[in-house]
Amino acid sequence: MKRLLPLALLPLLAACEAPSDQPGAPHGGLAGLFQHPEAEPPAPEPLPPQVLAALPAGVPPTVVQQGADGCYLLTIEVTDPPTGYPLRDAAGTPVCEGGAVAMATDPAPIPGASAPLAPGSITPPAPIAPLNPT
Structure with a gap:
């Protein structure tokens, strides 16, 4: 046990290192802790007024980040590029720097394509095996 005592005091001795006099140098030892x-x-x-107006009730402004496309996002984690839920105003359009961003609309119908399927318009396939019980 007596042979291990100097090893136990080594961290304490290292913590008592004299601080450096050079500006910008890290402070050594315990002096830098205090x-x-x-x-x-x-x-x-500061966030623009349109962003603050679009925030839902109870949501702090600290969770708002600006996305790569210039639109504001509600996010709780920092990622690169920023990801999250788009912040939308009362009309449902995303809040972006410099105004609204063009949203994707329904594509134009393709000539000669069939109409989209409606619920109830699908008929079940024919059975594979006959249903005659034997």
């Missing part, structure tokens, strides 16, 4: 950070992180940019 100092304030050098720089504060930059504050996020």
Whole structure:
């Protein structure tokens, strides 16, 4: 046990390292633990008024990110590119920087194509084997 005592004191000795006098150098030892950070992180940019107006009740502005296409998203995780649910205004259009983004509409019908199937218009296939009980 007495041989392990110097090894047990080694982390304590390393923590007592003298701080560096050079600016920007990390503070060594325990002295760096009790100092304030050098720089504060930059504050996020304020959201435009149309984004704040489109936020649902109870949703904080901190969950809003701008997507790669310029539209705003509701998201709880940081990804690259940003992903989430599109923020929509009262009319249902996505809220984007510089106005609304053109939304995809129904494609034009293809000439000669059959009409889309409606519920109840599908007939069941013919049975594979005869239904005569033997």
